[in-house]
Amino acid sequence: MADNPRNTINIISPFPLDPSYVRVVGITNDYYIESLSSKVPSSLLPPSTLFPNATFPVDVSVATVGEKIVGPLSTGSLRLASPADVRDNPVVRFNYFEDPVDLARCVSGMRKIGEVLKTESMDRFKLRGLLGGEGFVYFGAPFPVNPSDDLSMEVFCKTTVETFWHYHGGCLVGKVVDGDLRVMGINALRVVDGSTFNRSPGTNPQATVMMMARYMGLKMLQQRSPSK
The missing domain is CATH 3.30.410.40 (Cholesterol Oxidase; domain 2)
Structure with a gap:
């Protein structure tokens, strides 16, 4: 990290x-x-x-x-x-x-x-x-x-x-979490924050983290909703 x-x-x-x-x-x-x-x-x-x-x-x-x-x-x-x-x-x-x-x-x-x-x-x-x-x-x-x-x-x-409080790299994709940010080997647990980043983007990663959280939240709702 x-x-x-x-x-x-x-x-x-x-x-x-x-x-x-x-x-x-x-x-x-x-x-x-x-x-x-x-x-x-x-x-x-x-x-x-x-x-x-x-x-x-x-x-x-x-x-x-x-x-x-x-x-x-x-x-x-x-x-x-x-x-x-x-x-x-x-x-x-x-x-x-x-x-x-x-x-x-x-x-x-x-x-x-x-x-x-x-x-x-x-x-x-x-x-x-x-x-x-x-x-x-x-x-x-x-x-x-x-x-x-x-x-x-x-x-x-x-x-x-x-x-700068922009810690990152502690839960990298492919090492700790998969492509859907699920913690590998554990059921019903995801990590959606800056620890999944290889590097901290821009001057402040806050907007990127918020965008990623919204994206993953919508994706989870779609996966859980009954298929039409």
Whole structure:
């Protein structure tokens, strides 16, 4: 099974932003770039010269730009934690960036995000420092100072990786389920979700999963209805 790694840059906005899901997407052959905005309670911010008292009851707007690599080529494993108790969560390992191609795609995508940060459109998100000059204030890991350095970019990808919650490949057709998504060797059980995918489609597989579920639901009703 596999999971698409997620790497993001989170910028504290100097002006309020309405929370939003992904609205803007950049699509390439190797990665997708997505942007969204959110509100973060100030209590979660580390104390700094900008926010010396991180306990005041104010929500801070955060602009997020992230990437999802295509694939991935790296695969992991899923095994039962208990052979008898189904309440025990299975042991899952995704092995993010085990394949060097995935890591190279992450580096390429983050460099593209670095180019976006240098555009005039992003200047309004910069804050003036106490000693003069302007720059981004990051919530979490800052963007690498030298994006041309392969090693620093690779380290950034590995240390900031998170899940996109687009797990897939755990119940592949022909291995776990048949062509009608029936679990092989078991009666009256089907799996209709992203675990049957070889790869996670597009920026988000939700629409594909919903379409597949409707298709299989209609097919099951047709199979169960008396033939005319």
